Amino acid sequence: xxxxSRTRLLAVVASAIVTxxxxxxxxxxxxxxxxxxxxxxxxxxxxxxxxxxxxSRTVTAVLxxxxxxxxxxxxxxxxxxxxxxxxxxxxRHTTDPFDLVGATWRSGASPAGRLEVKVRHGSTWSxxxxxxxxxxxxxxxxxxxxxxxxxxxVAVTPLWVGxxxxxxxxxxxxxxxxxxxAPVGVHLILINGGQSPADxxxxxxxxxxxxxxxxxxxxxxxxxDWGAQESLRQRNRQAGCGKPKYASTLKVAFIHHTDTPNxxxxxxxxxIIRSMYRYHVLVHGWCDIGYNFLVDRFGRIWEGRYGGMxxxxxxxxxxxxxxxxxxxxMIGTFNSVAPD
Numbered sequence: 001x002x003x004x005s006r007t008r009l010l011a012v013v014a015s016a017i018v019t020x021x022x023x024x025x026x027x028x029x030x031x032x033x034x035x036x037x038x039x040x041x042x043x044x045x046x047x048x049x050x051x052x053x054x055x056s057r058t059v060t061a062v063l064x065x066x067x068x069x070x071x072x073x074x075x076x077x078x079x080x081x082x083x084x085x086x087x088x089x090x091x092r093h094t095t096d097p098f099d100l101v102g103a104t105w106r107s108g109a110s111p112a113g114r115l116e117v118k119v120r121h122g123s124t125w126s127x128x129x130x131x132x133x134x135x136x137x138x139x140x141x142x143x144x145x146x147x148x149x150x151x152x153x154v155a156v157t158p159l160w161v162g163x164x165x166x167x168x169x170x171x172x173x174x175x176x177x178x179x180x181x182a183p184v185g186v187h188l189i190l191i192n193g194g195q196s197p198a199d200x201x202x203x204x205x206x207x208x209x210x211x212x213x214x215x216x217x218x219x220x221x222x223x224x225d226w227g228a229q230e231s232l233r234q235r236n237r238q239a240g241c242g243k244p245k246y247a248s249t250l251k252v253a254f255i256h257h258t259d260t261p262n263x264x265x266x267x268x269x270x271x272i273i274r275s276m277y278r279y280h281v282l283v284h285g286w287c288d289i290g291y292n293f294l295v296d297r298f299g300r301i302w303e304g305r306y307g308g309m310x311x312x313x314x315x316x317x318x319x320x321x322x323x324x325x326x327x328x329x330m331i332g333t334f335n336s337v338a339p340d
Contacts, residue, residue: 067194067227067270069278072096074188076170091188092169098190100275101168102158102283103131106185110154113174117159117188120167128171131156137290138316139323143240145316148285150239153185155283160260160272163195189283193275196227201266204300220293220301220309226270232281233288233306241287244307245314253326256317262297262332269296272331273304280316290316291329304329 076091101117116128134157138144170188197203204221223230234242264272277289284290291304292315304327307313317327 065196065198065224065227066229066231067196067274068229069194069274070096070098070192071278071282072098072190074168074170074190076172076186076188091171092167094167095190096166096192097163098161098165098168098192099163099271100158100160100191100193100279101131101165102189102191102279103156103170104153104185104187104189104283107152107154109184111172111186113172115156115170115172115186117168117170119161119165119169121162121165125169126161129159131159133157134284137284138286139321142314142316142322143245144284144286144290144322147236147239147241147287151285155189155279157259158189158191158276158279158283160264160275162261162264163193163268163271165190189279191275191278193271193273193278194227195271198225198227199267199270204266218301220303222303222309223306226273226302228274228277228306230306232278235281236285236287239285244288244305244311246307247312247314247324249324250312250326251324252321253328254317254321255328255330256291257330257332257334258291258294259333260331264297264331266296266298269298269300269302269331273302284316286316288316291327292317293326294329294331296331 072095074091074093074095098119101119103115103117105111110133115131117131118126118128120126133154138148168188168190172186204225236242258276260272273289273294280286280289288305292313293304293309294302296302303309305313305315312324312326314322315325315327316322317325317329
């Protein structure tokens with residue numbers, strides 16, 4: 001299947017999520033839901049959507065389980081760079097295995113040039129990839145934004161490089177005419193999402209053959225299915241994270257792409273989600289993974305942010321529009337081919 005066909009498939013699946021969660025309820029159900037929301041507000045309880053709930057699971061195949069990952073942090077410096085060279089900082093490190101690379105720098109001290117990385121698998125080095133500051137995420141005034149601001153750092157959009165990378169090179173290339181200055185507080189972030197026998201296509205296929213989805217709703221793999229380490233959600237608990245936050249209702253849906261490569265395998269998908277989850281919590285400083293749902297290139301739907309798939313959970317995916325919105329992350333990069 002070519003990229004255009006895969007893009008159309010992802011758009012159809014993402015649209016199915018939107019239709020299910022925003023348009024499926026009849027008018028009478030919406031009216032009763034509004035009444036229930038008002039009653040909930042008076043009692044101080046959480047709002048609930050008029051949507052089908054997940055089915056119970058009794059599975060004897062390979063059971064999903066929390067998968068622990070790892071994070072490595074490497075500082076860049078200007079030592080060893082040549083005078084007059086456009087490269088103003090560089091580093092090369094042999095590392096523990098990782099599958100995702102990102103970077104941070106101090107707020108207000110962005111690098112004076114392009115931050116680029118390449119990684120090694122075995123004896124083969126990749127090409128250079130540019131890392132750019134993330135342009136979306138938490139809404140101002142939200143708990144996610146508050147915990148992120150407390151770190152006083154800027155995080156780039158991470159790059160998925162595939163399991164088993166064991167070395168990294170990085171450089172900052174000065175822009176033409178820019179003042180040459182040493183970087184301040186620039187660190188590479190290397191994340192390993194971990195591996196599990198439950199990640200295999202055979203395991204997920206057996207799970208789907210046993211677990212039936214409620215009528216009128218697409219099958220959705222849960223956080224347990226992709227091996228979410230739920231204790232991560234407690235890392236920023238003192239800043240207000242730990243418990244999901246809810247909107248009064250859903251009004252709109254946003255379909256994003258995750259800016260990750262498109263050629264991943266079925267087996268890699270749970271690790272991709274785990275690595276994004278770890279990066280969003282430990283590097284951005286958010287309460288949880290930013291997206292409410294994710295869709296892979298094979299058409300599978302995965303639960304994202306914790307809090308209930310049938311509840312209006314506030315995510316960190318659309319800047320100032322997270323309250324009352326549903327965020328669907330299409331796993332991949334779709335700048336050159338537009339969904340239709």
